[in-house]
Amino acid sequence: MLMHFLMYLVPILLGTMGALWLGARFGRPWSPQDEQKQNFEHVTSLVRMLFAFTLAFVVVLVWQEYQAGQKTATAEASALTEVNWAALELPADQRDGLRQRMIVYTHKVIAQEWPAMQDKLTMDTDTRNAWDDLRRYAVQLPTVDARTTDFQHRVLTQLETAGQARRERGNETQSGLPSVFWAGLLVGAAMMLALPALWGTRFTTRSVLFLTVLATCVTGMLFLVGEMDHAFSGEISVPPTAFQELLDRLDRLS
Template sequence: MALTETLVVTGGVALVAAGAVYAKTRLFPISEEDEPREDVAEYIAMMVSVLYALVLGLCLVSVWGTSSSASDAVQAEASALHQTYLLADAYPAGHRQQLRDAASAYAHHVVDVEWPVMEAREPLGHSGWDLLARLRQASAIPDSAKPPEQIAGQEALAQIGYVDDARRSREAAAQTSLSPVLWAGLIIGGVLTLAFMFLFGITRNTTHVVMVMGLAGFIAFTVLLIHQLDAPFGAMFGANPTPFTRYFGT
């Protein structure tokens, strides 16, 4: 969802809330004979607001952690793959290009094939792991290699191990989403919080409308923000393949 669409949805929710307040004041106008607000009702409304704030905070922390983990995994994977590519310079002449081709093929596969799949939250399949296995095979050093070449081969294997770990983290982040229980809490809590704004009338209708519009718009914006952050590889706040494209020019 683009920024413009987010603002339109937020403004639309605020306008709907304002219309509801206007309809409520027309159908059920406040008079001087209305009973004063009860302390128990005020306490319940306050507790609902506090609990909803806790749910919002928990959801934001959860999705932010997943998004941050996805970005770190992408950076670590691309960096380790780039180091593997550079280590090919220390390989025997007959093995250098093979290792470079395997590293480049893996990077192109991540950007061109896997990234759209992750954005759609679909399983990545085994093709990426097959290319990683090919990269590991290409990093093998013959027994006749010189000691510096043997050291480079060991370092390449270590870097490929980092690629493996980061790939697992990236796949896990791509399949992670906010719990349905928390989504239910977000929706139900938001509805209850707004509903309590209608139970306690305010003599000044303009003030009441502005308060409800502000609260409804802010709740809608926060829920949309959580929705965007819940997509670790989404277009707005998600991780992007820039680390791979920067190193490999894919």
């Protein structure tokens, strides 16, 4: 993650320092009573306030997006866990058939679908086929007696809950921050860095240090937002922990 962050930070720092040098080289220095300096301070204060408001709003949005993805993944795995417990009361052949298909599906979610969500922001076709096979098998289970029918109904109910969570996970995989928010963040960040650099600031150690810290903080926040933009993609994303725990439980009971 650090190298990824530095890939963004270094060119931004170079651009900011170049803008500072140009501003110091060709800009007009401030005089103590310069009216333009006062106007500049008003403008930069307004830009900082708008950028801070937009950034705070966006951080809340992406954090809620992350939590929603985590909740959805946990709900799907929890529903499949309930399927497993209900299947314990079914005849041995039905129980084993369900469990084997759940193991195949869960393994594909971890090994194939999660990487597809990470890299391509899409669900995996092979995993979807495994899910369809699990659902098809559960629907076609033969009825033996009233007690078995009751547990088969529980299995189908929990599979429907898991299916709804899976659909929500697919939607959350593709959803992200609206482009208008990204535009506001990028324009605000550019103004935050360009205004002090270009408006006659002297090229001194103090100004260089100030803009370096400012550029690092702004870049760091934008990098954080970008990594959390999609709940199942990026360095900061929802891990398949719930499905790994489910797979471990299924393996122990097999």
